[in-house]
Amino acid sequence: MWAVRVTLLAALACLGNEAGTLSEPSALKNSGFAPKIQYYRISGSTREEIRRALQTHGPVDQFGIHRHAAVDWKIAWSWPKAEDGRPRIDQISCRQDITIILPQWESEPTAPPELITAWNQYYNRLARHEAQHVLHVVDNYPAVEREIRAALEINPALTFAEANKTGHAVLNRIRDLDLAYDEVTQHGRLEGISWD
Numbered sequence: 001m002w003a004v005r006v007t008l009l010a011a012l013a014c015l016g017n018e019a020g021t022l023s024e025p026s027a028l029k030n031s032g033f034a035p036k037i038q039y040y041r042i043s044g045s046t047r048e049e050i051r052r053a054l055q056t057h058g059p060v061d062q063f064g065i066h067r068h069a070a071v072d073w074k075i076a077w078s079w080p081k082a083e084d085g086r087p088r089i090d091q092i093s094c095r096q097d098i099t100i101i102l103p104q105w106e107s108e109p110t111a112p113p114e115l116i117t118a119w120n121q122y123y124n125r126l127a128r129h130e131a132q133h134v135l136h137v138v139d140n141y142p143a144v145e146r147e148i149r150a151a152l153e154i155n156p157a158l159t160f161a162e163a164n165k166t167g168h169a170v171l172n173r174i175r176d177l178d179l180a181y182d183e184v185t186q187h188g189r190l191e192g193i194s195w196d
């Protein structure tokens with residue numbers, strides 16, 4: 001998993017928003033994990049205008065607070081049914097769907113070069129922070145299938161509801177990782193992410 005981790009972080013850090021242009025996240029595609037990236041556009045020619053745009057247009061988190069970036073993730077699992085209608089939990093398959101939401105500043109001709117430099121630094125740190133949230137999912141979603149299979153091995157009569165409960169416990173662990181990371185870093189502030 002380490003190689004993927006490095007590739008993903010490097011790819012996100014390279015995405016850059018340099019003066020409003022986008023580079024293709026090709027390294028991300030090559031990593032085998034393909035979180036989608038959804039940009040929301042902001043404009044402004046001063047730090048304050050950008051700050052207001054981020055606050056107005058940034059994604060809203062589970063607590064109803066506007067953030068400057070976010071990771072939306074879903075983990076789903078399923079299994080086929082046997083002819084008698086019973087779930088074939090032994091044939092479980094699991095998949096993830098990850099979208100990173102990031103700002104794209106369309107810098108204006110009047111924007112001073114130091115504002116562009118500050119933005120690029122800010123954006124790269126923001127992307128790196130979100131990449132860590134992505135890794136929480138990438139690293140841990142295989143545990144859904146692994147732990148359901150392990151539960152089935154211990155109890156071959158494992159029910160549909162019991163299997164789902166095991167899966168949801170993994171999702172809760174990922175949510176806890178996200179919450180703990182944001183608490184420890186103060187939503188990235190302690191990683192130098194600030195646009196005040």
Ligand SMILES: [Zn+2]
Pocket residue numbers: 129133181182187188
């Ligand atoms: Zn965060």
